[in-house]
Structures are given as C-alpha cells and as structure tokens.
Amino acid sequence: MTRRIVRTVCQVAAFAFFSLVVVYFIDNRYRVLPSALHNAFPAHHPGLVVTDITIASCSSLNVFSSCKLDADQWHRVEKDLYLGSGWVNSAYVHIKRKKEEEVLSDDQVIIDITVGRLDPAQGVKGEANEKWESRPNGLWLKRVAKRHAKTSNQMVTSVDVLFGADAVDPREGWQMVGTPLLLDNSGEGQEARLSIRRGKKALHSRPIPRVNENGRFKIMQAADLHLSTGTGLCRDEMPPTPKGEKCEADPRTLEFVGRLLDEEKPDLVILSGDQINGDTAPDAQTAIFKYAELFIKRKIPFATIFGNHDDEGKSSLTRAGQMSLIESLPYSLSVAGPEEIDGVGNYYVEVLARGSSKHSALTLYLLDTHSYSPDEHNFKGYDWIKKNQIEWFKSTAQGLKKEHSGYTGIHMDLAFIHIPLPEYRDDKLPFKGQWREGVTAPAFNTGFRDALVDEGVVMVSCGHDHANEYCALSSHEDGKPALWMCYAGGAGFGGYGGYGGYHRRIRFFEMDMNEARITTYKRIEYGDMEKRIDEQIIVDAGKPSRLQEE
Structure with a gap:
C-alpha cells in the first residue's frame, strides 16, 4: 500500500510539473496568458x-x-x-x-x-x-x-x-x-x-509553398472579411437587398471567397487583417474556423496578419490567443513572430523555387500594424509600425540576402500590412484603380516605406480602407520606380462599403518567375464577375515598372 501511495504521488507530481512546463512554453513562445489560454484552445488533452x-x-x-x-x-x-x-x-x-x-x-x-x-x-x-x-x-x-x-x-x-x-x-x-x-x-x-x-489529436506538418513547374505562382490577397459569430448582417451591400429580405454577411462573403478560390486556384492566400469583426464576434474561434475551412478543405496554404478590428470588443480574444489558434490549423503558415518586438504576427514566408530546389524564389514579409494611436493627443487616428519592427525587418532581410544568392533566377521580396503607410496619402503619385475615400494612415511616420525600398522590396499591399483599391507608384529621388503601394479593397459584407456603390473585391498577384514579373488584378463579387479589373504589370525583370498607359 505504501509503495502504491508513493507511486501515485510521484505520478501526480510529474504530471503537474509537465503541465507547468507546457503552460510556460505556451506563455513565452506565443504570449498567451493563462486567462487567455482557456479561450485560445478548446479541451485538447x-x-x-x-x-x-x-x-x-x-x-x-x-x-x-x-x-x-x-x-x-x-x-x-x-x-x-x-x-x-x-x-x-x-x-x-x-x-x-x-x-x-x-x-x-x-x-x-x-x-x-x-x-x-x-x-x-x-x-x-x-x-x-x-x-x-x-x-x-x-x-x-x-x-x-x-x-x-x-x-x-x-x-x-x-x-x-x-x-x-x-x-x-x-x-x-x-x-x-x-x-x-x-x-x-x-x-x-x-x-x-x-x-x-x-481518437487522438491529428498531427500536421507546415506546408512549404513552391513555385509551380511552369515558373508561376499566384497569391490571393483577401482583405477585411469582417466575419462575425453567427451569420452577421450586411452593410452597404451591392446590389441592395430587396425590402423584406435579409442579407447575411458571412455566408455571402464566404461564398465569394470560395468561388474565387475555385476559379483562380491560388497557390497561397494572404489574409491582410480584419478577418473578424471583434464587436460582433464574441467567439473569435468560430469566426476564424469559418474562413480557415475554405482553405483547409481545398488544401491551400494561408497566412494571416491582424487589423484593428480582429481583437476589438470587450469579450474578444487577444491577438496572441487568436494567433495561437491559427498556428495550430492545417495549411496555416501564420506565426506569432519574435516575442521581443512589438505586435503579434511579424514574420516572413519563403516561397521555394520550382522542382526540388531548396532556394527561395520569393520572400513575403508580414507585419503587424497594430490598432489605434497610443498617443491620441499628438497623433490622432491609427497606430504605426514601431522602430523595433523596422529593425527586425531590416536585419532579417539583410540576413536572408546571402541565402537568396543561391537562387539562379531573380529573387523578389513583397510585403503585406493592414493599415496603409503615410505615403499612401500622396495624391500626386501615379496610380491605377479607384481612390474613393480618405487614406486613414497613421499620423506619425516611422519611415517603414524607406526601409522597404532600402531592402529591395518591390511591392507592399494593405487593406483597412475598404473602398480604396488602387496601386500607386512611389519613386526614388531620381524619378525611377521604387515601390508599388497597393490596396486590396474590402472583400467582406460585414464591413462598410458605400462610396458610390462599391462592389466587394479581392486582389491577386500573379508571379511569372521566368521573367521576374508580377501582374496584379482584382475580381469583384457582383457585376462583371468573370473580368479581371485593372490588370497591370507592376514588376518586370525584378524591378518596379512604370505605370502602364491605357
């Protein structure tokens, strides 16, 4: 009897120690506090x-x-x-x-x-x-x-x-x-x-994006889905819902995304923030699962960053809690990123060259643009990318250059954020697409645009302003093209539309690595649904190209 008691005590102590180690690892790797852990994970044991x-x-x-x-x-x-x-x-x-x-x-x-x-x-x-x-x-x-x-x-x-x-x-x-x-x-x-x-918890490996054998790779950027817990209510839908009928936002948004996944067959999906509407999604997990299911069942890798609404609301799940959940899903490439820098979701995704090559052909940088200004007195509006994020980006980009030198083609770097950079406000820049609303970029400029140009990033694309869906060309001091700055346009019916009958849309980037060329275009939810809208070449021979004349 004494031996049995001792053995039981040892087993309980060992299990308790193991549990503490696991919680410590989760807390420190993913920054999920114990209070958030209940909501971040269901009863997985x-x-x-x-x-x-x-x-x-x-x-x-x-x-x-x-x-x-x-x-x-x-x-x-x-x-x-x-x-x-x-x-x-x-x-x-x-x-x-x-x-x-x-x-x-x-x-x-x-x-x-x-x-x-x-x-x-x-x-x-x-x-x-x-x-x-x-x-x-x-x-x-x-x-x-x-x-x-x-x-x-x-x-x-x-x-x-x-x-x-x-x-x-x-x-x-x-x-x-x-x-x-x-x-x-x-x-x-x-x-x-x-x-x-x-049965037991299924294990899955992290997918490895790779350029297709024909040298092409396609990215879908879906911005501002604004999904809810439950079916949600539409805002500013086009065409307007007939009187007496109810427009359910989430089913319509998900049907739109699913249709384009089937028609366009992208190799990777970038979700560039405000996937969920914190105020109308008291259970973030339910909303996250709805969009993730689209990609998982089609076996398409996806990567996420957060917007200002994802964790908004008194009962919303924290960014860290959401990212922990997203990281655990099949086909997710999302990463919380280094703990020592500001934000959750500062990371990069490497797209390998065709065949069995171990070299990267494309690098996609994803950064957290946070939410609202921490200094409303001096800088009203939205938050900005912090200095340590820029330092992380620059050191990471410089460190990867040596590895990228092994690629026999022209390597290209792209970036994705949620809130636009202050430079998006410059209405003197040449652009293609529609500029329908004021640019709600942060009032404080930390110089991230210059850091992108210095490290050779050829294109950055954001979301946030739903009715803006243009690409603007920022140049060097000598007038040569330096960086394309794009908007994806809002895709979700749970977020606002308006501005003269805006049709929800999704942006695509089609990479031809044979020519180091990037073509971008949009597809819309209603109207001429099969047409590529504002198709243009923004990068050629690995360099930003000038705006194409109509």
Whole structure:
C-alpha cells in the first residue's frame, strides 16, 4: 500500500510539473496568458478520454445556482453558452475525463453525442448496452463500457463549443454535433453547438509553398472579411437587398471567397487583417474556423496578419490567443513572430523555387500594424509600425540576402500590412484603380516605406480602407520606380462599403518567375464577375515598372 501511495504521488507530481512546463512554453513562445489560454484552445488533452458531459446553468436572480461544478471531477469549457448576452442566465459545458491508460474495461466512455428533445433511441432497435442518457439542455450521450467500444478511435476524446447556424470545424478528426443546444435564448444567430473529436489529436506538418513547374505562382490577397459569430448582417451591400429580405454577411462573403478560390486556384492566400469583426464576434474561434475551412478543405496554404478590428470588443480574444489558434490549423503558415518586438504576427514566408530546389524564389514579409494611436493627443487616428519592427525587418532581410544568392533566377521580396503607410496619402503619385475615400494612415511616420525600398522590396499591399483599391507608384529621388503601394479593397459584407456603390473585391498577384514579373488584378463579387479589373504589370525583370498607359 505504501509503495502504491508513493507511486501515485510521484505520478501526480510529474504530471503537474509537465503541465507547468507546457503552460510556460505556451506563455513565452506565443504570449498567451493563462486567462487567455482557456479561450485560445478548446479541451485538447492528448491521451484523455471523455467519460461524461453535463451543462451547469446559473442565474443572477438565484443566489443558490452555480455555473461551477467540483473542479476535481469536472473540467469546464470556458465559453458561456449565452455568449454573455443572457440578461440573467449563463451556462457552461463541463466534461469528465480520464487518462486512456487509466480507463478500466468496465468504465463508461462516450461514443456518441446528439441534441434533441426526444430520446434518440425511440423507435430504433439497439443493443441494451448502448442506451442514450439524458443531460440538460437537450444533450444526449451514448455511453458504453470501454470493453464494448469497437476501437479506441470510437471514443470521444475532446469536446468544444462553437456558435451560430453557420459554424464549422475544419480540424481533422473533429465533427459538429448537428443540432444546437436547447437554451432559452431568442434567435438563432449565435446558437451554441458542440463539436467533438474521436481518437487522438491529428498531427500536421507546415506546408512549404513552391513555385509551380511552369515558373508561376499566384497569391490571393483577401482583405477585411469582417466575419462575425453567427451569420452577421450586411452593410452597404451591392446590389441592395430587396425590402423584406435579409442579407447575411458571412455566408455571402464566404461564398465569394470560395468561388474565387475555385476559379483562380491560388497557390497561397494572404489574409491582410480584419478577418473578424471583434464587436460582433464574441467567439473569435468560430469566426476564424469559418474562413480557415475554405482553405483547409481545398488544401491551400494561408497566412494571416491582424487589423484593428480582429481583437476589438470587450469579450474578444487577444491577438496572441487568436494567433495561437491559427498556428495550430492545417495549411496555416501564420506565426506569432519574435516575442521581443512589438505586435503579434511579424514574420516572413519563403516561397521555394520550382522542382526540388531548396532556394527561395520569393520572400513575403508580414507585419503587424497594430490598432489605434497610443498617443491620441499628438497623433490622432491609427497606430504605426514601431522602430523595433523596422529593425527586425531590416536585419532579417539583410540576413536572408546571402541565402537568396543561391537562387539562379531573380529573387523578389513583397510585403503585406493592414493599415496603409503615410505615403499612401500622396495624391500626386501615379496610380491605377479607384481612390474613393480618405487614406486613414497613421499620423506619425516611422519611415517603414524607406526601409522597404532600402531592402529591395518591390511591392507592399494593405487593406483597412475598404473602398480604396488602387496601386500607386512611389519613386526614388531620381524619378525611377521604387515601390508599388497597393490596396486590396474590402472583400467582406460585414464591413462598410458605400462610396458610390462599391462592389466587394479581392486582389491577386500573379508571379511569372521566368521573367521576374508580377501582374496584379482584382475580381469583384457582383457585376462583371468573370473580368479581371485593372490588370497591370507592376514588376518586370525584378524591378518596379512604370505605370502602364491605357
């Protein structure tokens, strides 16, 4: 007995130490604080089996009610099923779990979950040991003794909560439970739904972008999707929705993006900020999963940076929490970036040359432009790229030059940001496309444009100002082309449009590495949908080219 107690104590101590190490690593690598960790990750616990699930509800009008169960037995999924919108009510999913090696053959394990008002077994002939058990809010569990589970992959090992009629779970091995939980809230826009995983957590490798055998590589830049938790409401849609009909923003936005993915078949997608609308996305994970599912199911790599709205709102998930989640998804190239510099999402993506070459043909720099000015008294409006970010960019670019020298073609560097640079305001620059609204660049100029030119970046593209969708040419002092500065144009119906009937659009960059040439154009959601809008060559022989005459 004494040996057993000592062994148990040692096991508990070892597990606790391992847990602390994991949390420390996550906190320091990805800058996710413990309070954000609950929201950043669902109940992912490799090697654990879920043995029971229940829902605990509480009311501010009932002092005896509680949304917390015994923490020694139950793990709470830290998502209020009412998303904080219940005037008096809250509810949380709780799960019991065991290490798989500690589950005895007679222990009950969950093999299926459903939601409904009636017993799913009614009218269905089944085995006596596979009865459905009722839980609160229409939740039904099918539990069997472990020895009756056909395989270990039949057992439920993780449970998560997502929201909205359009919720999806793109993670491998995960499955949405079809019906929303039965809660006494009104409306279906943000209804709570369960997602479950059976078996072990799927491992996936980071994709490696590569130039195609024909020497071409295509990038889709989708800016300002402004997705919500739930289907969302359209703003300034074109054409206007007929009276009496409802325009759902997210389904229309996602259909637009999905159509162009199928038609254009890009090799890489850059999401340049404001993917989600923080104020209307109290559960950021649900919104992130909706856009990620488009790329994951088509096996297209994607890279993200943040805008000023992604983490906006009192209940929004932090940038660090969102990036940790995005990094964990299949086909994601996104990286939080160095901890010691400002922002989350300062990194670069290398696109390798064709064939089996290990040399980079393209380098894409992505930087966090933050949100609102930290000094409203002197510099109103939006934040700016910080000095240490510029130093990181310059040292990184200079360090990569030696590696790029092994590429036999002309290597090219591009950059993507969310908030435009102050130089975008110069209306004397030659440009192609539409300049519909005032440029909301930061008032303080830290000189990032000059750093881009000094390091040989040929093009930078941003989002943020939805109705601006031009490319402007910035020149050297001698008048020679120095840098193309582009806008993608807003793609999402959850963000504003307006400005004379703006049609949502997405920008493409088509690289021909045989000629070191970049052609850019846009595709629109409504109207002449098959036409390439404002197609132009912006880089030729690896150098920014002059504006083409019509």
